[in-house]
Amino acid sequence: MIGEDNEATVQVSEVSVTEKEDTNDKKRFVLNKTLRNGLILSVITAYFAWATYHYVDKYGGSWINFNATTCNGYGFLVILYGFILFGFIKVYVLNPLVFPILTKSFEDFKWKFNQSADKKPLLKGIIRHRNKIIYGVFFTAVAIYLIIDTSDNRNRLIPLSGLFVFLIIGFIFSNSKSNICWDTVIWGIILQFLFGLLTIRWDVGRNILDCVGNKVNTLLDYGFTASEFPYGEELVQKEKVFAFRSLSTVFFINFLANILYYYGIMQKVVTSVGSFMQWVMGTSICESVSSAATIFFGMSEGPILLAPYLEHLTNSEIHSVMTSGFAMVSGSVMAGYISYGARAQDLITASIMSAPAALCYSKLMHPETEKVVLQKENIETVEIEFESALDAASKGATNAIGMVQGIIAGLIAFLAAVYMINDILGWIGMLIGYSDPMWTLELITGKIFIPISFIMGVPWDECESVATLIGIKTMVNEFVAFKKMGEMLEQGLLGARTKVIATYAICGFSNPGSIGIMMSLLAALIPSKRDVVAKLVFSSWFAGALVCFMTACIAGTLMPDDIL
Incomplete structure (x- = not known):
């Protein structure tokens, strides 16, 4: 028994030493990471100070010029530095010191609020149905906004x-x-x-x-x-x-x-x-x-x-x-x-x-x-x-490499299937006297999408043109649809509002070729x-x-x- 106790004591001691070593390793890792990140921030801050000095020296700190640089120049650097600085503050100040206090305060407030609400039926009902209340307020506000905003053109409400x-x-x-x-x-x-x-x-x-x-x-x-x-x-x-x-x-x-x-x-x-x-x-x-x-x-x-x-x-x-x-x-x-x-x-x-x-x-x-x-x-x-x-x-x-090969294979296969179906439809139509225009998937879907175009807010006399664009986009691809839209614009077939609605309606990759691309890509990424x-x-x-x-x-x- 004494031998077993001694053996158990030794095992406990070994475990304690291992845990202590792991704790020390973690501390060293955190310290090294903190020092490394601090050095990186110091270099970035020094560069930012240098860029600020150069900007002020060159432009005199012009605010007008600053607005013009928010996407590419010094203004964009300020935005990037702000995000980087916030990230460091979040990791080393907010997360360990501020957020836990705020979270505890919020939880305490939430508990006290719920306790108080239990004694007030009206407040309890508001809490229970808060989502419905939020939805009601939002959609009421939207309705009022649209009534006022569309006073010049009520047809904008059709969509x-x-x-x-x-x-x-x-x-x-x-x-x-x-x-x-x-x-x-x-x-x-x-x-x-x-x-x-x-x-x-x-x-x-x-x-x-x-x-x-x-x-x-x-x-x-x-x-x-x-x-x-x-x-x-x-x-x-x-x-x-x-x-x-x-x-x-x-x-x-x-x-x-x-x-x-x-x-x-x-x-x-x-x-x-x-x-x-x-x-x-x-x-x-x-x-x-x-x-x-x-x-x-x-x-x-x-x-x-x-x-x-x-x-x-x-x-x-x-x-x-x-x-x-x-x-x-x-x-x-x-x-x-x-x-x-x-x-x-x-x-x-x-x-x-x-x-x-x-x-x-x-x-x-x-x-x-x-x-x-x-x-x-x-x-x-x-x-x-x-x-x-x-x-x-x-x-x-x-x-x-496998992804790209799969994408190409899927794209070719699905587009070939569309071309084959179009050829069969054209042959069927030709036998009963419909050869101009030839029957195709995009022609058929173009007719189907006429009512869809109308409920999207397109004037009735332009609905067939937009429906044709949607049919081309759905059965061929959006590139061909946008090219056709350009031809329609040159011919004066689309008004300004119709052009915008058509742009939004065909701005997506939902076409047969994309089906092949998506299947091939995900099959390569998740074969299981x-x-x-x-x-x-x-x-x-x-x-x-x-x-x-x-x-x-x-x-x-x-x-x-x-x-x-």
Whole structure:
């Protein structure tokens, strides 16, 4: 017995020593990390002070000139430094010292408030129905605003009927009506409306988005420029061949994303953006981040940013990721649309407004019925095996090879299927005397979309033109639709308001080629869920198309005649 006690004592002592060593290692790690971050902040601050001295010396601190530099010059540096400084303050001051006190104070206040409310039936009722009260106040305010704002043109209210119709369609095709979280759906519509106000009616908001869009375009341009070396300038810059130009960004974004994951930066972005969207809409962290990333990066690059987490997503989350991809376009292709007559501000606004709407509509058609695994608490615990930053970067680039090959294969297959169906339809029509125009999928869907165009606010005599554009976008792609829109504008077939509504309606990647791209990309990223992707892709494609129509409805309602 004495021997066993001695052995147990030795084991306890060894455990205590090990725990003490682990604690010391953690302390040393935290100290080294703090010193390193402090050194980095010192260097950044010194550079900022130097830049400030140069700016004041050169311009005399002109505030007018400062406003002109907020996107590219010294003003942009001030904004970046502010974010960096806030990040350091948050980590070393707010998180350990301030937030715990505020959280405890809030919890104490909440407990006392609830105790008091239990004794006051009226206050208790308000708390129980607070969401309904918030919704009622918001929609009443919106109704009053629209009544006043549309006094010059009541036809601007027609798209509201379209918004209602599209929501009904989503409810009809929902796979689990009893599990729909209506708070998420309503908040998605609220955010879509608020984003519309900020970007359509507020110049500052529009300028901010324009600046962010330009920065993302600059980032993607690095991929375009680099691809000139292996492929040649002719294919990349002049001919702009899709496989050699647009898909080259997949290599660069995957390369960059892996480096950000290695240093833990992407995890913090995921938790920060995702937590906000989760708090507002009730959606999960990953699907929220995917929606936000797709605004600027597009359907291919957006999911890549979440690559380590995708296999842990539920079916509903995967549906949301795909819906976001189909409902928006990337900043890298907007220049092409602009060349056909679309306005840059409308294209950027369309993607911004579609971000919350994509989550809203996805949760309407495919509600969450599983347990969400990835939460803020365990987002950083997902294993990401990289031995070094160089290892992370090289794996990011090489892993993208399979993605690009899959995207090209899927795109060719689905477009070939559309061409085959069009040929069969043309042959069927020709046998009964319909050869001019030839029957095609886009022609048929163009006729179907005439009433859809009307409820989006398009004047009846221009509905067939917009329906044709939607049909082309849905059955071919949005590039061909924007090109056709440019031809219609030259022929005077589209009025100013119709042009704007059409731009919003066709500003999305919901087309057959994109189905192939999405399936191939996600199959490469999460091969274990290939069957889930195949099962959900058409539903999310349909949802993405209707999200574009919802965005067009809200834009048509908010857009006054004097800014068309």
